[in-house]
Amino acid sequence: MKILHRQRHDQSSSMIFRKDYTLLIIYLSLSLVSGEFMTAGVVAVGSAISAGLLAGFNVINCMINECCTDRWVSTNYTDLKLTLDAKLYGQHLVIEPVVKHLKAHGKDNPSKALALSFHGWTGTGKNYVSRIVAEKMFAKGMKSKFVHLISATKEFPHKEMVPFYKDKLRDFIEARVKECPRSFFIFDEMDKMPPGIIDTLKPYLDFYENLGGVDYRKATFFFLSNTAGNDIAERTITTWTNNLDRETIKLKEMEEVIRLPALNNKSGLWHSELILKNLITAYVPFLPLERRHVKQCIKDGLVHKGYYKSEDEISDAKVQEIADELQYYPEGVLIFSTTGCKRIHEKIDLIMEEI
Incomplete structure (x- = not known):
């Protein structure tokens, strides 16, 4: 099973350059350790030159091709709030927590991976916000090879295959974070995911400095779900019926409105350890739009x-x-x-x- 379909674009010119550069490194290394130059000092110099050439190649390569570097992955969210303020309508409970959590997580040593759970009816902006975040974090936006959109209905359609899905998801997450610690995972349609699969993520969302030599704390996870959408809508309608502005609704009062249905409805987060162990960083409610x-x-x-x-x-x-x-x-x-x-x-x- 291929969990994610990523677009990889071969660039023939950079491949040729990489091949020629590698051959040059090999040639110089062999020349330096040949019979004419067989001294420990010269071999050491040759190794240093080879390492320097490789480092130089990596720098040049990452100017052309997407790499997990500051050139391609940003932790500067100055423009994120401005964009959300201008383009996201009716969601005052979304913008501030999303921006604040991303900025805090973007520091050098976050305590754990960021896990935001988005809840609300369809069309309220969950995917839209995820796309904007991807565009601000990654130079190539949703087309970045470090952004991974995982649809529950597409990737996990059969309830009887949960053990298989869990193994594949575990392998996928580990491979992607090894490739880039700042990887961004978006799990869509969590309400349609068979229960138990998402618990595979528990070790990667916990407060471990490393697992098997890999640090997962810089990764970001968004969980998108319609779960609790009816509860959120009822609270919003009640507020409107009482002639109160929707902006009077506070994030804190919505947390239990979301948390209880998410935990008890038989969907992706049903009895999940992510909730029971408090590994979800924040629950973000998307109110119905007027x-x-x-x-x-x-x-x-x-x-x-x-x-x-x-x-x-x-x-x-x-x-x-x-x-x-x-x-x-x-x-x-x-x-x-x-x-x-x-x-x-x-x-x-x-x-x-x-x-």
């Missing part, structure tokens, strides 16, 4: 798809027409979107494309 938030997504989508050059050109009537194609609840008031911003692009094409 019609006004969906309209903001529609404006972004119209510009992104090239129907308008800027939001200033878009009429309120056009946004309303597209928004009316979506479904809302509860009955009578129809204030919250049932699908968030997930279906807006197909609705934009429905309205905007001419026959």
Whole structure:
């Protein structure tokens, strides 16, 4: 089973360069230890030269090809909050904890791997936030070979194969973190993952300095789930019914709203040791989006798809027409979107494309 499908692009010019450079190193090393130069001092010099050439090659290679270096992997999250503030709508409980945890984890010696569990209905922004984080952390964004998107429904479809999946997942995580300690793992559709698989991650999320000579503490794990989506929605609706702004909802009051369903629903985190051993760094609630938030997504989508050059050109009537194609609840008031911003692009094409 191949857990992740990564795009690897062969660069013929760099491969030729690597081959020629390696041959040069071998030639110099053999020359220095040949009969003419068979002295301990010269051999030592030859070894030093070879090491220096290899180091030089690695530097040049990592200027061309993606490596696990600061050039390709960033821990500077200055722009992350600005982007989330500008592009993520209606999720005041998401931006601050995500940015703060990432910044704290980006320091030289984190105490453990970062594990954030995202919860909420579809279309509220869980995948969107994950993609933005990947773009800010890695020069190649979601196409980086150090970013790993793992879909539960695709990779773990058969409940009777849990032992097999656990072994494969363990091998995958170990190989990827050895390749790059700052690896980023996104587990999507956790609510559809067979119980027990995710406990494979327990050793890698614990407070160990190393396991088998490998330090997993710099890795980042996002778990995306619809679990507790109904509970989050009910709390949000209650707040609205009481004529309170959604911004009055606090993160602390949502933690148990999320934690209990995540632990007790028979899905990926059901009775998981990640929860029981408090290895989840934070539970992040994504609130259901209101019609006004969906309209903001529609404006972004119209510009992104090239129907308008800027939001200033878009009429309120056009946004309303597209928004009316979506479904809302509860009955009578129809204030919250049932699908968030997930279906807006197909609705934009429905309205905007001419026959």
